[in-house]
Amino acid sequence: MERCSVAQQQLEDIYHRKFYYLRLSVTDVCNFKCTYCLPDGYKPSGRRNSSFLNLPEISRVVKAFADCGTSKVRITGGEPTLRKDFTEIVNVISQTQGIEKVAMTTNGYRMKRQVEDWRQAGLSHINVSVDSLDPRLFHQITGENKFHDVMDGIERAFEVGYEQVKVNVVLMKDLNHHQLPQFLQWIKTRPIQLRFIELMQTGEMNDLFKNHHVSGVAIRNQLIANGWLLKPRGQSDGPAQVFYHPDYLGEIGLIMPYEKDFCETCNRLRVSAMGKLHLCLFGEHGVDLRDLLEDDTQEAQLIERIQHHLQTKKVSHFLHDGNTGMTPHLASIGG
Incomplete structure (x- = not known):
């Protein structure tokens, strides 16, 4: 199937937002116990006769999105590197025509050993969660004493050729929100x-x-x-407001979903590890795509279903009203 023309098949909703960015979850399993996500650790949902998307299914869903203008895929979880075939997943996505950026979000515990393999497979961008630079507080927040492993993994990423690593910090009052000076010192000489x-x-x-x-x-x-000065936002960039400073090698990004008009520039859709399309992280339900991922002949129907349901995407989330939708925790559909 030829790549969709913008006029006919570009993924666009009724508010004229175009979608260049797919967040693809490959598992909801995680080995950390972060206080803001899985404080009691991962618990299987009890699904019967079900499994996560396999490699051919991942290939088909990514190809369909790419054929409709998606140029960036972020692999998420849970912790995506818990998949034994994670490197193969990266390779399949990176080889898909039209995909220009293959990113991942990880807790970083396997980076030191495996990041070189991921880079060779085509992983172009990495986000690592590091909620504190204090090893004890890191342990308290994540439930795992892995601070030094994660930090070594970040340094290893630079050694194998990554020019920049993004580090995610979930702001929490009375825990880590006072640590800005420490973080700023860390990124002063690091990209x-x-x-x-x-x-x-x-x-x-x-x-x-x-x-x-x-x-x-x-x-x-x-x-x-x-x-600090605000950087222009790129077409396939996420929701962060990014700031730079002439005296710093690093940058600061702010993700503030409660700010007015946060959803105005939404450019991303989500597919869960079970093959459901989620129009919003805080939506009410997912749209099952898996029955159209069984073979290569169903792409036209798959695209039609995605396009149809995209027209029902709301103008905004409803977090301001205390409505979190059906999302029980961030690991459930990849954050």
Whole structure:
């Protein structure tokens, strides 16, 4: 099938938002116990006769999105590197015509040993979660004493040729939100884009949200007051407001989903590890695609289903109203 013409098949909703970015979950399993996601650890959902998308299914869904203008795929989980075929997944996605960026989000515990293999397979961008530079607080937040393993993995990524690594930090009041000076010192001489993410309310985390949510606005104001400048946003970039400073090799990104008009520039769709299309991280339900991933002859029907349901995408999430949709925790559909 030829690559879709923009006029006919570009993924676009009724609000004229175009979708160049697919977040593809390959598992909902995670080996960390982060307080804001899986504080009690991963628990199987009890699904019967089900499994995560296999390699041919992943290839077909990515090809369909690529044929409709998607140029960036982010592989997510759970922890995606728990898949034994993770490197093969990277290779298949990177070899798909039209895909220009293959990114991943990881807790980083396997990076030191395997990041070179991922790069050779075609992984172009890495996001690593590091919620504190204090090993004890890192352990407290993640439930795992892996701080030094993760930090070694980041350094290894630079050694094998990555020019930049993005580091995700979930902001939590009374835990890590006072650590901005420490983080700034860390990125002064390192090409790291440090991304502060506001804690988001999910179905299982209401109390945590009430106790620890803090807005990123104060950090933004502090950055601007100290000479940081806002970078232009690229077509396939995520939702972060990215700031740079002439005295720093690193950058700062702010992800603030509670800010007005946050969804105005939405350019990404999600497919879960079970093959469901999610129009929003905080939507009410997913659209099953898996019955159209059985062989290579179903792409036209697959695209038609995606396009049809995309026209029902809401103008915004409803987090401001306390409505978190059907998302129980961030690992369930890849954050």
